[in-house]
Amino acid sequence: MLRKELAKEKSILLIGFMGVGKTTLGKALADKLQREFVDVDHQLEIIYNMKITEIFSHYGEAFFREKEKEIIKVLTEQKGKVISLGGGAFLQEDVRNVCLENGIVLYLDMSFEAWKERIPFIIDSRPVLHGKSEEDIKELFNVRKELYTNHHLKVTMDGKELEEIIDSIVHSLSLIKK
Ligand SMILES: Nc1ncnc2c1ncn2[C@@H]1O[C@H](COP(=O)(O)OP(=O)(O)OP(=O)(O)O)[C@@H](O)[C@H]1O
Ligand SMILES: O=C(O)C1=C[C@@H](O)[C@@H](O)[C@H](O)C1
């Protein structure tokens, strides 16, 4: 597809619990679709020149959520991109609304059993998980799951290779009107 045509298409917005692979998959999907990739957390890290954990500890979560919302509002006005959101972005109704109106919201779903294998790899860089037991995290996982029911497309990640997931997303995208 020509870049000019792509620029008119809605952006693809990746949502799902922290650590399911929105950033990892978003990059690969953008490559496959020849779209520009934007990661909301990374944008905030650039703006504040701090890691997400530092933004949380320095300014607090409420500040982070406000800035996260502001940047998502700006980014969702842009077309033709693949944009990975942070795992907690859909906590905010304004964020849900602006994403569902302007983009194609793709939910990366995963079972808790599969997801919990990732805890050791992500715990240090996800402040929301700090100080929580596995039971607490499971509860958070289930509460957040409700929020992610607001989507246009869903892909289940359990037991699948990245390539397989990308192919199924590309197929689903080809079936919907943009
Ligand atoms: N398909 C996969 N298979 C195995 N490991 C993966 C897969 N996708 C991502 N990971 C690993 O899981 C961890 C989290 O991935 P990633 O940062 O992409 O998640 P995320 O959904 O963007 O998280 P966040 O909501 O915190 O931004 C990383 O260590 C990554 O290497
Ligand atoms: O799920 C969450 O609340 C978060 C997920 C990450 O992407 C970051 O946005 C931050 O660590 C908060």
Ligand SMILES: [Mg+2]
């Ligand atoms: Mg991410």
